[in-house]
Amino acid sequence: MSTLAPRRSEPPRSEPPRTGPDRPDPYGPARVVVRQHRWTLRATATLLALVAAVTAVSRLLTDRFADRFATTGCSVEHTVTGCGDTVRSYLDDQYLMHTLQSWAGLLVLVLPALVGAFTAGPLIARELETGTYRLAWSQSVSPARWLAAKLAVPAVPLLAGVSLVSAASTWARARTGSEYPLDWFDTPVYVATGTAPVAYALAGLAVGALTGLLVRRTVAASSLAALATGALIAAFGYFRSALRPPRTVVLSDSADGVSGGPPADSWVVHTGQLTSGGRRLPVDVCWLNDVESQTRCVADHDITGMFADYHPASHFWPLQLVETGILLVLAALAVVLAFRVLRRRHG
Structure with missing residues (x-):
């Protein structure tokens, strides 16, 4: 009588890591935020990259126009016979480049208010108003992780783009001046250069998160966040000269x-x-x-x-660093308050 040989044991198959209730996906909330607002994030990153490119190109063209004008033998201060059209063309080109750089600075100036409005309204208040946040919290996502993802995801492209714009604006300001120079203390120029743009962007993000959690209505939260961030920019513009003894x-x-x-x-x-x-x-x-x-x-x-x-x-960088430090402290306080509000209302 023959006996059956024991079956050979097969090696255990490797299974993909579970991401269910027992082992939640640590990047799940971030992926959801990216998917929900991918077009807004892409548009923001593209716009900031375009602003940086326009700033750098306009500065290079300003120098190129100045070098080409120097070879003509004409002068803006002492126009000689036959140089009228050449001088007018040169001044028109310089003014166009000056206008492009001014508009780029104005865009960076209003960017924190736009960031605050987007964070308060579509990013946070809309989910609290419609109740869709309950779906995320029922998938083993704590309220703290939900809010952390809401802040971290837009912060990455925002900081990268703003840093690029700041570097381009700072480099452009350090170049040789044109017939229409941009003063370093003008608010659009000052807010677009140095370390201030990054601090203002983070402050707008933090103020928007706190406003969205407090108001919980999309339109009202967006409006109040934009007004609060705009008031912050205006207040620093008014008291900036007092940040360092003149x-x-x-x-x-x-x-x-x-x-x-x-x-x-x-x-x-x-x-x-x-x-x-x-x-x-x-x-x-x-x-x-x-x-x-x-x-x-x-x-x-x-x-x-x-x-x-x-x-x-020479007071440019001391003023920048003091203002940046104050803005980062205010942003940190707003983020702490936002998490406290979320914890008090939702545990």
Whole structure:
């Protein structure tokens, strides 16, 4: 009688890792956010890359136009016979490049408000308003992971694109100036260069998340987030000069006019009259139409000259770093508050 031989044991087959309730997919919430808003994310990244390219190309064309104009022998200050059309064409080209760079700076200026509106409305408040967030939370996704994915996914293309725009704008500003220079202290230029654009983008993202969790209505949350971020930009634009103590220079009268003014490319934040005792008076305290009355006013107030408070160009990076630090702290506080609001309302 024959016996049956035992079956040979087959090696266990490798199974793909389970991503069900026992082992959730750590990237699941991020994939959902990418899929839901992929067109918006792509459009944002493309727009920022286009802004960076326009900024860099306009700066290169500005230098190219200047070099070509220098070979003609014409001059803007002293136009010679036969150079009228050449000078006009050169100035038109320079003004066009100046306009392109100005519009790029304005776009970066309003970008944080747009980011805050998108984060508050379509990204967070819409799901809370329609109740679709319950589907994600029923798939072993905690509220904290849900909110973290909502913040992390748009932050990646936003930071990459804004950093690219900031690098292009900073490089363009450091190039040789044109006939229409962009002052470093102008708000559209200042907010588009240095480290400030990244900080403003993160602040808009954080403010939008907090507003969306508090309001929970798409249209209202988007509007309030845009207003709050815009108010933040306006507040820094108003108080920016106070982030670092300015320098002071005393202006003196001479035969050639007023001398001893601030250096070129300086940001003059305040001017006024100065008495012999060092007291400061408004700049228009003795601006009268009558010369005799004006002379009497100067003598009565004991005015000896004028003063000017200014930030030199070397204050650009100190002002940038201080403003960036404050914005990052505010963004971190907004994110902490957003998670606390989410935890208080949903556990």
